[in-house]
Amino acid sequence: MEKQSAVKKYSRSLIKFQSLIALFLLCLAISLLSDKFLTATNAWNVMRQISVNVCISVGMTLVVLTAGIDLSVGSVLALCGAVTAGLLKNGIELPANNLFIGFTLLGAIVAGLLIGALLGVFNGWTITKFKVPPFVATLAMLTIARGLTMLWTGGYPISSLGENFASIGTGWLLGIPVPVWLSGIVVVIAVVLTKKTRLGRYIYAIGGNESAAKLSGINVNKIKIAVYTIAGTLAAVGGIIVTSRLDSAQPNAGVTYELDAIAAVVIGGTSLSGGRGSILGTVLGAVIIGVLNNGLVLLNVSPFWQQVVKGAVILLAVIIDKANAKSE
Known part of the structure; x- marks a missing residue:
């Protein structure tokens, strides 16, 4: 009996630290195969790339915690980045x-964030x-937002956006x-939201048992709309960072970004069934995906x-998630 208890305790510890173990093994393997991996320049490059994801x-974590999914984040990212770039460079002309x-830098950024929030509300x-x-619903928005991006840009990049805007994606602070810094602020706010606020408790409650959440008086619809609004806004933040880093709003920006986001969420331990997971776990998942992407590029x-x-990797993470759910 004691032996079974010890094995179960060991298994739970292994499950708890499986993402960290996976990250360590991945870094070890890539560092052995490429001498460019363990350098300060590459480390900052990885961190920069990870920040968008x-x-x-x-945002995807909050959605998945309610047992939902958002496949539109990549297209929303592209549209919000394009709107921000277009307003900053060209403003709005009404010849009639x-x-x-004209738009200031702050005005264009606010407009981009507002578009992301509105698309999230619509979802x-x-x-x-x-x-x-x-x-x-989000698959439909994926197509709608991508089409709107093409209409807004005419299928051509919007470039030369100025040094002030470029500093958002390429600048340094301390x-x-x-x-x-921006992604760190997002993480801190999200951790506080999920752990210290009523909204966070409601998100977990809805994902755990939506019927019970309704019976306990939680306005499920209101919480879900809030969650998708946050996801859309954070996709817009990612879009602004990407556009700034490239100094160009690309019509095809953000393609497959939703896959990286879902992978980060699942690898980080958030259950696709909802109600179980954490923001910090997702950050660790995003680091793993970023290191994997970087390693594959370095290895040509x-x-x-x-x-x-x-x-x-996504398939394996889902299989492990299901296996862990059964063992609990």
């Missing part, structure tokens, strides 16, 4: 009224009002890249094989 993945509206409203499955692995590897 962290922002998106944090002989009117031109949440569609899901709660019409009972459309989250997979279908020896740390600005995107890392074909982009096609990179997709195969990432798909296999």
Whole structure:
């Protein structure tokens, strides 16, 4: 009996630290295969790349905790980045009224964030009002947002956005890249939200048992709309960082970013069934995905094989998640 108890305790400890173990083994393998991996320049490059996925993945975590999914984050990222770039560079012209509206840097950023929030509200409203499955509703938004991005940009990049805007994605503050600061702020706010606020408790309650949450008086629809709104806003933050880093709003930006976000969430230990997971676990998952992407590039692995590897990692993470759920 004591032996079984000790084995179960050991298994739980292993499950708890499985992401950290996976990250250590991954770093060890890549460092042995490439002498460029363990360098300060590469480390900061990885952190810069991870910052975008962290922002998106944090929003995805909140959605998944309610037993939902958001497949539109990549397209929302592209649209919000394009809107921000377009307003900053070209403003809004109304020839019929002989009117031109210019935008400051702050005004363009706020507009981009507002677009992301509105698209998130629409996702949440569609899901709660019409009972459309989250997979279908956000898949539709994926297509809608991508189409709107093409219409806004005309299919061409919007470039040369100025040094002030470029500093958001390429600048440094106190020896740390600005995107890392931004993603760090997002993580801190999200951790406080999930652990210290009523909204956080309600999110876990809905994911754990939606019927029980309704019976206890929680406004489930309101919470779900709030969660998708946050996810859309954080996708917009990611879009602004990407656009700033490239100094260009690309019409095809954010393609497959939703896969990296879902992978980070699942690898970080958040259950796709909802109600179980953490923001810090997702951050660790995003680091693993970032290191994996970086390692594959350093090893000159074909982009096609990179997709195969990432798909296999997502599948493996889901299988492990299901196995852990059964063992509990």
